Amino acid sequence: GDSVTQMEGPVTLSEEAFLTINCTYTATGYPSLFWYVQYPGEGLQLLLKATKADDKGSNKGFEATYRKETTSFHLEKGSVQVSDSAVYFCALSDYTGNQFYFGTGTSLTVIP
Amino acid sequence: DAGVTQSPTHLIKTRGQQVTLRCSPKSGHDTVSWYQQALGQGPQFIFQYYEEEERQRGNFPDRFSGHQFPNYSSELNVNALLLGDSALYLCASSLGRNSPLHFGNGTRLTVT
Numbered sequence: 707g708d709s710v711t712q713m714e715g716p717v718t719l720s721e722e723a724f725l726t727i728n729c730t731y732t733a734t735g736y737p738s739l740f741w742y743v744q745y746p747g748e749g750l751q752l753l754l755k756a757t758k759a760d761d762k763g764s765n766k767g768f769e770a771t772y773r774k775e776t777t778s779f780h781l782e783k784g785s786v787q788v789s790d791s792a793v794y795f796c797a798l799s800d801y802t803g804n805q806f807y808f809g810t811g812t813s814l815t816v817i818p
Numbered sequence: 819d820a821g822v823t824q825s826p827t828h829l830i831k832t833r834g835q836q837v838t839l840r841c842s843p844k845s846g847h848d849t850v851s852w853y854q855q856a857l858g859q860g861p862q863f864i865f866q867y868y869e870e871e872e873r874q875r876g877n878f879p880d881r882f883s884g885h886q887f888p889n890y891s892s893e894l895n896v897n898a899l900l901l902g903d904s905a906l907y908l909c910a911s912s913l914g915r916n917s918p919l920h921f922g923n924g925t926r927l928t929v930t
Binding site: 710749750755797802803810 | 914921922
């Protein structure tokens with residue numbers, strides 16, 4: 707069945723460091739891929755998405771490229787800020803577009 | 819523009835009891851999905867409602883049931899509660915297939 711695997715945390719970085727959170731997926735067909743973020747005390751929010759191979763999603767300085775050949779959708783940011791501290795979830799929507807599969811989440815803490 | 823609202827925010831029930839959780843979707847959205855998020859895990863799909871019918875269901879027992887009303891709001895019902903049902907229950911609304919999910923802040927259910 708469909709699934710998402712993302713790197714385990716927690717991840718702790720200094721401000722202005724480079725961030726990569728790895729995400730790989732298994733899916734039937736051609737899913738859409740998403741990154742969601744959950745800030746402390748808040749609900750899940752969409753960070754970025756990509757709907758087909760080689761698409762790059764971007765938002766708030768974060769980027770992720772849909773790599774069909776490696777079934778990956780790694781999240782990157784060139785220079786993290788303290789305000790980026792949150793839990794990040796990689797997700798895909800199945801071939802129906804109705805059901806989303808989420809990874810287990812990666813907790814990021816950015817220290818000044 | 820109101821986002822997704824859920825009620826109540828917290829709930830404590832005893833094993834064997836029944837519970838009803840409520841959700842109002844984001845304005846303009848016609849589809850409501852319910853997810854269960856156990857501590858330290860990603861959300862897991864319970865089911866999705868569209869046009870007042872269950873359109874798709876995840877791997878959850880029949881003890882989990884739902885309803886969608888003409889105004890697109892939705893309820894999640896869980897019968898014969900088990901200790902393992904303790905989790906954060908998330909409601910998400912969307913417009914159309916493959917469209918990003920907009921999440922509420924969730925209902926924290928504790929079964930004792």
